[in-house]
Amino acid sequence: MSNTSKTTKDITFEDFKTEVLSDYKIALTSRECSLLGRREVLTGKAKFGIFGDGKEVPQLAMAKAFKNGDFRSGYYRDQTFMMAIGALNIQQFFAGLYGHTDIAEEPMSAGRQMGGHFATHSLNEDGSWKNLTQQKNSSADISPTAGQMPRLLGLAQASKIYREVEGIDTEKFSVNGDEIAWGTIGNASTSEGLFFETINAAGVLQVPMVMNVWDDEYGISVHARHQTTKENISEILKGFQREEGTNGYEIFRAKGWDYPNLVDVYQRAAVLARKEHCPVLIHVNELTQPQGHSTSGSHERYKSKERLAWEVEFDCMSKMRQWMIENNIFTDEEAKAIQKDIQKQVRKGKQDAWAAFVKPQKEEQAEAVAVLKAAATNSSNKTFIEKLANELEVIKEPIRKEILIATRKALRYLTSENSASKTDLINWIATYKAKIQPKYSANLYSESNLRADNINAEAPKYADDAEMVDARLIMRDNFDAIFTKYPESLIFGEDAGHIGDVNQGLEGMQEKYGELRVSDTGIREATILGQGIGMAMRGLRPIAEIQYLDYILYALQIMSDDLATLQYRTNGKQKAPLIIRTRGHRLEGIWHSGSQMGGLIHLLRGIHLLVPRNMLKAAGFYNTLLEGDEPAVVVECLNGYRLKEKMPSNLGEFKTPIGVVETLKEGADITLVSYGSTLRIVEETAKELAQVGIDAEVIDIQSLLPFDINHDIVKSVQKTNRLLVIDEDVPGGASAYILQEIVEKQDGYRYLDSKPQTLAAKEHRPAYGTDGDYFSKPSAEDIFEKVYEMMHEANPAKFPALF
Numbered sequence: 159m160s161n162t163s164k165t166t167k168d169i170t171f172e173d174f175k176t177e178v179l180s181d182y183k184i185a186l187t188s189r190e191c192s193l194l195g196r197r198e199v200l201t202g203k204a205k206f207g208i209f210g211d212g213k214e215v216p217q218l219a220m221a222k223a224f225k226n227g228d229f230r231s232g233y234y235r236d237q238t239f240m241m242a243i244g245a246l247n248i249q250q251f252f253a254g255l256y257g258h259t260d261i262a263e264e265p266m267s268a269g270r271q272m273g274g275h276f277a278t279h280s281l282n283e284d285g286s287w288k289n290l291t292q293q294k295n296s297s298a299d300i301s302p303t304a305g306q307m308p309r310l311l312g313l314a315q316a317s318k319i320y321r322e323v324e325g326i327d328t329e330k331f332s333v334n335g336d337e338i339a340w341g342t343i344g345n346a347s348t349s350e351g352l353f354f355e356t357i358n359a360a361g362v363l364q365v366p367m368v369m370n371v372w373d374d375e376y377g378i379s380v381h382a383r384h385q386t387t388k389e390n391i392s393e394i395l396k397g398f399q400r401e402e403g404t405n406g407y408e409i410f411r412a413k414g415w416d417y418p419n420l421v422d423v424y425q426r427a428a429v430l431a432r433k434e435h436c437p438v439l440i441h442v443n444e445l446t447q448p449q450g451h452s453t454s455g456s457h458e459r460y461k462s463k464e465r466l467a468w469e470v471e472f473d474c475m476s477k478m479r480q481w482m483i484e485n486n487i488f489t490d491e492e493a494k495a496i497q498k499d500i501q502k503q504v505r506k507g508k509q510d511a512w513a514a515f516v517k518p519q520k521e522e523q524a525e526a527v528a529v530l531k532a533a534a535t536n537s538s539n540k541t542f543i544e545k546l547a548n549e550l551e552v553i554k555e556p557i558r559k560e561i562l563i564a565t566r567k568a569l570r571y572l573t574s575e576n577s578a579s580k581t582d583l584i585n586w587i588a589t590y591k592a593k594i595q596p597k598y599s600a601n602l603y604s605e606s607n608l609r610a611d612n613i614n615a616e617a618p619k620y621a622d623d624a625e626m627v628d629a630r631l632i633m634r635d636n637f638d639a640i641f642t643k644y645p646e647s648l649i650f651g652e653d654a655g656h657i658g659d660v661n662q663g664l665e666g667m668q669e670k671y672g673e674l675r676v677s678d679t680g681i682r683e684a685t686i687l688g689q690g691i692g693m694a695m696r697g698l699r700p701i702a703e704i705q706y707l708d709y710i711l712y713a714l715q716i717m718s719d720d721l722a723t724l725q726y727r728t729n730g731k732q733k734a735p736l737i738i739r740t741r742g743h744r745l746e747g748i749w750h751s752g753s754q755m756g757g758l759i760h761l762l763r764g765i766h767l768l769v770p771r772n773m774l775k776a777a778g779f780y781n782t783l784l785e786g787d788e789p790a791v792v793v794e795c796l797n798g799y800r801l802k803e804k805m806p807s808n809l810g811e812f813k814t815p816i817g818v819v820e821t822l823k824e825g826a827d828i829t830l831v832s833y834g835s836t837l838r839i840v841e842e843t844a845k846e847l848a849q850v851g852i853d854a855e856v857i858d859i860q861s862l863l864p865f866d867i868n869h870d871i872v873k874s875v876q877k878t879n880r881l882l883v884i885d886e887d888v889p890g891g892a893s894a895y896i897l898q899e900i901v902e903k904q905d906g907y908r909y910l911d912s913k914p915q916t917l918a919a920k921e922h923r924p925a926y927g928t929d930g931d932y933f934s935k936p937s938a939e940d941i942f943e944k945v946y947e948m949m950h951e952a953n954p955a956k957f958p959a960l961f
């Protein structure tokens with residue numbers, strides 16, 4: 159099923175009729191799926207449904223203008239479009255509704271996302287890129303309204319980069335930058351800041367983005383009068399219209415039920431975007447929701463009788479049907495026959511999807527019942543175990559939870575028995591869990607051979623006369639090497655271009671590599687991130703710069719909801735190996751001393767979080783990440799650019815390993831663990847501690863996510879038997895995570911002779927005044943006294959009390 163368009167010129171009426179009929183059938187299939195889908199939820203087979211009914215016709219028009227290589231970034235109403243480009247069939251639609259965990263059956267997310275969240279596959283089995291120019295692409299949807307917008311900007315910008323930057327291998331990603339990024343959004347979601355931020359940025363960047371607003375006047379129950387000034391998004395965006403000598407948009411408005419006009423508008427819009435790289439806004443209004451917003455709730459509660467009657471009359475499917483009859487494309491009778499046939503196909507697809515969903519679970523149930531019955535045979539608790547087996551056996555359509563509840567509970571009746579069948583049961587549960595758990599947990603991080611922890615370290619090399627330089631020069635010269643080595647790499651951010659970033663780590667790079675590769679952006683962190691996500695999804699290697707870590711919060715929602723979940727929510731079928739460069743940790747004031755690492759650790763699982771202590775280590779992380787295929791945040795030390803470091807000779811080549819700690823000072827008495835700017839203070843303090851006879855071991859964590867994959871810290875604790883985590887985040891922030899990793903995951907508790915402790919910052923952010931840092935973040939004296947106190951407690955004779 160696909161409606162790839164012929165050109166409209168010179169076609170016969172028969173050709174025209176065939177094309178329209180084919181379109182109509184796709185739309186009707188989609189409608190029947192919506193109707194039956196709702197019933198599946200109401201009868202309990204599926205949990206929740208949100209469908210594309212009422213939005214079918216404009217999506218046909220969009221699909222006809224959508225070409226191979228193009229990308230969609232949209233939302234949950236687009237099932238008709240996905241069907242029209244051949245990326246979704248009836249059975250797959252229902253597999254999505256049921257949450258089938260097999261990617262072959264449910265290609266959108268393998269059951270990880272609710273139905274209505276669409277995606278195509280950009281990657282081969284081994285995680286390598288497919289040729290995206292030979293397929294129609296959809297970036298994977300997310301649920302937060304307007305969350306698709308920032309990424310859309312990057313998907314569009316990639317075409318500009320591919321067209322205008324020389325030397326990039328475009329083979330799998332672009333043909334002359336002719337690809338359009340198509341966005342879809344509901345009218346109410348245009349109220350989100352992300353929508354306006356993206357619209358403005360695309361107007362500035364002049365990228366081939368066609369933004370479609372599906373306007374049905376409502377956002378769930380809330381009418382447009384509460385959503386949009388003048389209740390009309392294209393009206394208020396008029397100022398974006400491009401004029402002679404200005405940049406800007408082409409803006410179209412079209413009625414959502416007017417098939418021939420929509421087809422025409424979309425063809426015109428596509429030419430503008432594709433050829434001229436001009437962003438386009440298409441405001442499609444007069445759309446409806448035949449079944450209300452979703453399966454939870456009914457729109458009769460909040461729409462007037464008049465509105466409901468209007469929605470029946472202007473339902474785009476009946477309007478299209480009417481137009482087809484008026485234009486002799488089919489008769490009323492033929493239309494009815496088509497509908498009957500499609501209803502049959504949809505019912506069949508639904509049944510097949512359900513059968514495929516239930517089948518493996520039925521097989522697993524049979525296996526489980528057999529091992530349970532065998533385990534019951536010789537048990538003194540036979541009746542109880544048999545009861546579990548029988549209760550499991552009678553479930554007609556079991557889910558996996560029920561299978562595991564029965565088998566795991568049975569073990570409780572066997573604790574004091576030993577038998578071969580008990581061992582079989584234990585083994586069966588273990589094997590079953592090992593087989594099933596990945597269906598729910600795999601691919602949070604890359605599982606390809608390019609995953610970050612698979613890239614080997616490479617030591618920096620130094621010439622005999624290597625100079626000690628301002629550390630920012632290591633950063634700058636390493637970026638220079640990177641831009642030469644990777645033509646597909648580019649960096650952008652506030653002040654990153656012309657002046658070469660606020661700390662001069664990109665000095666001269668724009669002159670050398672051009673404004674497209676080293677760029678200034680507007681002040682708009684969320685869409686800086688989105689630019690990066692979209693471009694990374696199309697094979698480029700963007701480095702998105704967030705000027706200060708403190709301001710990453712503006713981008714955090716997109717990082718957390720979109721970037722961090724991408725590999726997971728597509729079960730490894732899409733990736734965005736975006737590098738996020740930022741600078742932070744202790745400097746001065748509430749918004750230039752941020753180290754909200756606990757927050758990031760918790761919200762960014764799925765992205766690596768790297769906290770180098772100096773510029774050499776940071777540059778080494780960039781070199782490592784560019785060899786891999788995963789997203790990461792690198793937090794450079796804001797107070798480290800002017801410190802002196804030795805300039806290495808193998809720029810662009812030396813690599814800091816990811817997930818590996820580094821022992822900076824060996825010691826026998828206590829293990830001090832820290833990272834980033836605070837580490838320098840820890841190192842200094844270790845010298846002072848030595849003067850009073852305390853031999854501290856100092857370890858640099860370097861990488862918070864992933865954390866110490868070789869479990870080296872526990873080896874240190876085994877030796878020192880004491881542990882102090884020093885961190886400049888709030889108490890219970892990153893330090894709590896670090897402690898859990900060491901004490902619980904690495905079994906550090908076994909080797910401790912003193913209570914494991916954390917020394918964190920105060921609960922407030924640091925004050926600006928000269929002493930703000932001292933009274934807000936852990937100081938050398940705080941560290942000294944804390945360590946001393948721990949040693950005093952262990953050996954008061956040797957270390958008499960300080961106070």
Ligand SMILES: Cc1ncc(C[n+]2csc(CCOP(=O)(O)OP(=O)(O)O)c2C)c(N)n1
Pocket residue numbers: 235301302303343344345346347348372374376377378451
């Ligand atoms: C950030 C966020 N807030 C709230 C929701 C809940 N929600 C889901 S859809 C929706 C209404 C969207 O309306 P509109 O954009 O007009 O799209 P429509 O469903 O009408 O096509 C809301 C509030 C959400 N998904 N994300």
Ligand SMILES: [Mg+2]
Pocket residue numbers: 344345346372373374375376377378
């Ligand atoms: Mg709406």
